[in-house]
Amino acid sequence: MKGMTRQQIGAFLARQGILVAFVIFMVGFALANNRFLAPDNIMGVVRSSAILGVMALGVTFVVISGNLDLSVGSMMSFSTIVVLDLHDKIGPTMAIPAMFAMTLCLGAIIGFLVGYLRLNSLIVTLGMLSAIHGVTLTYSGGKNMDIADKDGTWFSAFGQGKLLGVPVPILMLLVLAAVLAVILAKTPFGRKVYAVGGNGVAATFSGIRRARVVFSCYLLSSFCVAIAGLMQASRSMGSQNTVGQGLELEVLAAVILGGASLLGGSGTIFKTVVGVLILGFIQNGLLIMGLQFYVQYVVTWVIIILAVWLDIAAKRGKLWSPIA
Amino acid sequence: MQNGTLSTFLKRGAIWGFIALELVFFSLAGEFLSVSGKGFLDLDNMLLLFKQSAPIGIIAIGMTVIMINGNIDLSVGATFALSAIVLLDSLTWPIFAGLGDWVIPVSWLLALLTGVVLGAVNGLIVWKTGVDAFIVTLGSMLGYRGLVFMYNGEQPTSHLNWTLVDFAEAQTLGIHTATWFLLGVAAVVWFVMQKTVHGRNAYAIGDNRAAAVNAGIRVGPHMMLNFMLIGFLAALSAVVFYSESGSVNPNDGQLYELWVITAVVLGGTKLTGGSGSVIATLGGVLAIQLLRKGLGYVGANTETVNLVIGIILIAVLFLDRQLNIKGKEALKI
Numbered sequence: 108m109k110g111m112t113r114q115q116i117g118a119f120l121a122r123q124g125i126l127v128a129f130v131i132f133m134v135g136f137a138l139a140n141n142r143f144l145a146p147d148n149i150m151g152v153v154r155s156s157a158i159l160g161v162m163a164l165g166v167t168f169v170v171i172s173g174n175l176d177l178s179v180g181s182m183m184s185f186s187t188i189v190v191l192d193l194h195d196k197i198g199p200t201m202a203i204p205a206m207f208a209m210t211l212c213l214g215a216i217i218g219f220l221v222g223y224l225r226l227n228s229l230i231v232t233l234g235m236l237s238a239i240h241g242v243t244l245t246y247s248g249g250k251n252m253d254i255a256d257k258d259g260t261w262f263s264a265f266g267q268g269k270l271l272g273v274p275v276p277i278l279m280l281l282v283l284a285a286v287l288a289v290i291l292a293k294t295p296f297g298r299k300v301y302a303v304g305g306n307g308v309a310a311t312f313s314g315i316r317r318a319r320v321v322f323s324c325y326l327l328s329s330f331c332v333a334i335a336g337l338m339q340a341s342r343s344m345g346s347q348n349t350v351g352q353g354l355e356l357e358v359l360a361a362v363i364l365g366g367a368s369l370l371g372g373s374g375t376i377f378k379t380v381v382g383v384l385i386l387g388f389i390q391n392g393l394l395i396m397g398l399q400f401y402v403q404y405v406v407t408w409v410i411i412i413l414a415v416w417l418d419i420a421a422k423r424g425k426l427w428s429p430i431a
Numbered sequence: 432m433q434n435g436t437l438s439t440f441l442k443r444g445a446i447w448g449f450i451a452l453e454l455v456f457f458s459l460a461g462e463f464l465s466v467s468g469k470g471f472l473d474l475d476n477m478l479l480l481f482k483q484s485a486p487i488g489i490i491a492i493g494m495t496v497i498m499i500n501g502n503i504d505l506s507v508g509a510t511f512a513l514s515a516i517v518l519l520d521s522l523t524w525p526i527f528a529g530l531g532d533w534v535i536p537v538s539w540l541l542a543l544l545t546g547v548v549l550g551a552v553n554g555l556i557v558w559k560t561g562v563d564a565f566i567v568t569l570g571s572m573l574g575y576r577g578l579v580f581m582y583n584g585e586q587p588t589s590h591l592n593w594t595l596v597d598f599a600e601a602q603t604l605g606i607h608t609a610t611w612f613l614l615g616v617a618a619v620v621w622f623v624m625q626k627t628v629h630g631r632n633a634y635a636i637g638d639n640r641a642a643a644v645n646a647g648i649r650v651g652p653h654m655m656l657n658f659m660l661i662g663f664l665a666a667l668s669a670v671v672f673y674s675e676s677g678s679v680n681p682n683d684g685q686l687y688e689l690w691v692i693t694a695v696v697l698g699g700t701k702l703t704g705g706s707g708s709v710i711a712t713l714g715g716v717l718a719i720q721l722l723r724k725g726l727g728y729v730g731a732n733t734e735t736v737n738l739v740i741g742i743i744l745i746a747v748l749f750l751d752r753q754l755n756i757k758g759k760e761a762l763k764i
Binding site for chain 1: 505556558559560561562563565566567569570571572573574575576577578579580581584650651654685686689692693696702732734735736737738739740741742743744745748749752
C-alpha cells in the first residue's frame with residue numbers, strides 16, 4: 108500500500124514535475140522577497156521572456172517532429188537586422204512583410220534539406236547557423252543597424268507599445284501560443300507532427316507525408332523567429348549583428364525543460380510556455396534576492412538535468428539508468 | 432564491389448582532396464588578388480596556420496572520440512574557459528609563492544585536473560541517469576559558464592608569466608609549441624582509438640550499443656572515460672592557448688562547441704557514432720583554418736567565411752549521404 112502510494116507520487120511528480128517545480132520556485136521566491144509577486148514584476152518578467160518564448164513555440168513543433176533547430180538564434184539576428192535596415196529604406200509597412208518573406212525563405216531551405224533530402228537536422232541547422240550569420244554580416248557590412256528617426260515612426264509598437272494596459276509583446280506571445288496550441292492539439296496537422304516524431308516509419312506507412320510535415324514545422328519555426336525578430340527590432344530600435352547569438356541553446360533548454368523529448372513525439376505548447384516562464388522567473392527571482400545574473404546558469408543546469416532525469420526515470424520505472 | 436571501393440576511397444580522401452583544392456585555389460587566386468607580396472604557400476604562413484588550428488584542433492580530437500562513442504559534448508567551450516581561469520589564477524596563489532617557476536607545472540596540473548573533473552561530472556551524469564548526452568552537456572554548458580562567472584565575476588583574469596610565454600612562443604625544430612601539442616595529442620589519441628581495447632570498445636558502443644552490451648562491454652565506464660578525455664583535452668587546449676595570451680575573459684570559448692563539431696563533421700565522423708577517425712578530424716580542422724586564412728588572403732570579406740563554412744558543412748553532409756549506400760536504405764530519421 109505504502110509502496111503503491113510512493114509510486115503514484117513518483118509518477119505524478121514525473122508527469123507534472125515541471126509544474127510542481129514552477130510552483131515551488133514561485134512560492135520560494137515570494138517568501139524570500141515580497142516584491143517578487145508584485146504585478147509589475149510579473150509583467151516585467153513575462154515581457155522580457157516574450158522573445159525567447161515566441162522562438163520556443165516554433166522550436167517546440169520542430170522538436171516534437173523529431174528534429175532539432177540550432178539556427179533560430181542567428182536567424183533572429185538576420186530578421187532583426189533586415190527589418191531595421193528596410194525600415195529606413197522602404198518604410199515599416201513594406202519592411203515587415205519583406206522581412207517575413209526573407210525569413211520564411213530561410214526556414215524553407217532548412218525544411219527542404221531536413222524534410223525532403225532527409226539530412227541530419229543537427230548538422231544542417233548547425234551549418235545554417237553559420238551560413239545565416241555570414242549572410243547577416245554580409246548584408247549589414249558588419250555594422251550595427253539603427254533606425255534614424257526613432258520618434259517619428261509607429262514601428263516601436265510591437266516591442267514597447269501597450270494595448271489595454273498589457274504590453275504588446277505579452278499579447279503577441281499569448282495569442283501565438285493559443286493559436287499554435289490549438290493547431291498542435293486539435294488539428295490533423297498537429298497529430299501528424301506527433302506521429303512523425305513518435306515513429307517516422309509508422310507515420311510514413313500510414314500515409315502521412317513525412318517530408319511535408321517536417322518542412323511545415325521548419326516553416327512555422329522560421330515564422331516564429333520572424334515575429335521574435337520584429338519584437339526585438341521594435342523594442343531596441345537598433346541592433347548588433349549578434350543579437351540572437353546563443354539564443355538557440357537557451358530556446359532548446361526552455362523546450363526541454365517543458366518536457367519535450369529530443370527523440371520527438373512528445374511535448375506541448377503549454378509546457379513549453381511554462382519552461383520559458385521558469386527560466387524567466389528563476390533569472391528574476393535570483394536577481395531580486397540579490398544574487399548575480401550568472402547564478403541562474405548554474406540553477407538552470409541543475410533544473411534541466413533533474414527535469415529530464417525524473418521524466419525518463421518515471422518512464423522506465425527506475426531511478427538509475429540500466430547502463431552497465 | 433568496384434563501386435564500394437571507389438566510394439570508400441572518395442569518403443576517406445575527400446577531406447584531403449578538399450585541402451589540396453583549397454591550397455591550389457588560394458595560391459592561384461592569390462597571384463592575382465592578394466595585396467601581400469608573399470605567396471600563400473609560404474612556409475611561415477603554413478606553420479602559423481597549424482599553430483592557429485591548435486586550440487580548436489585539440490578539442491576536436493576529443494570530440495571525435497566522443498562522437499565515435501555515440502555521444503556529443505556541448506560544454507567544451509565553458510570547460511575551456513574555466514580551465515583557463517584556474518591556470519592563470521593559480522599562478523598567483525600565495526601558497527605557491529615559494530615555488531618560483533615551479534609553479535608552472537603545478538598550475539598546469541590544476542587546470543588539467545579541472546578539465547578532467549568537469550568531464551567526469553558530465554560522464555557520470557550521462558552514465559548514471561541515462562539522460563541523453565546532448566541534454567546533459569547542454570545543461571552543463573550553461574552551468575559551467577555560470578561557474579566561470581562565479582569565479583571572477585565579469586572581470587577578465589590576467590597573469591603573464593614570462594617563462595610560460597617564452598615556452599608557448601618557442602619554435603622547436605621550427606614548429607610552434609602549440610602545434611607540437613596538437614600533433615602529439617592526435618598521435619596519442621589515434622593510437623588509443625586504433626590499437627587499444629578501450630578504442631575498439633568505444634567504436635563498438637557507438638556502432639550498436641545493444642550489441643556491445645550483449646558482448647559484455649561495460650558501456651558506462653567507457654563513456655565516462657571518454658568524457659574525462661574530452662574534458663582533459665579542452666583544458667589542455669586552454670593551457671596551450673592561455674600560456675601565451677595570459678588573459679581570459681569570462682565569455683571566452685563561447686561557440687567553440689559549434690566550431691569543433693563543424694570540424695569533426697567535415698572530417699567525416701558520424702553523429703550517430705561507430706565511425707570516424709582522428710586523422711580525418713585533423714584534416715577538418717585544417718580545412719576550416721585554411722578557408723579562414725585563404726579568404727582573408729585573397730581579400731574576400733571575412734564575413735563570407737561563416738557563409739562558406741555553413742554551405743560546405745551541408746554540402747559534405749549531402750555528398751556523404753549520396754556516397755553512403757547504407758544511407759539510401761535507411762527509412763527512419
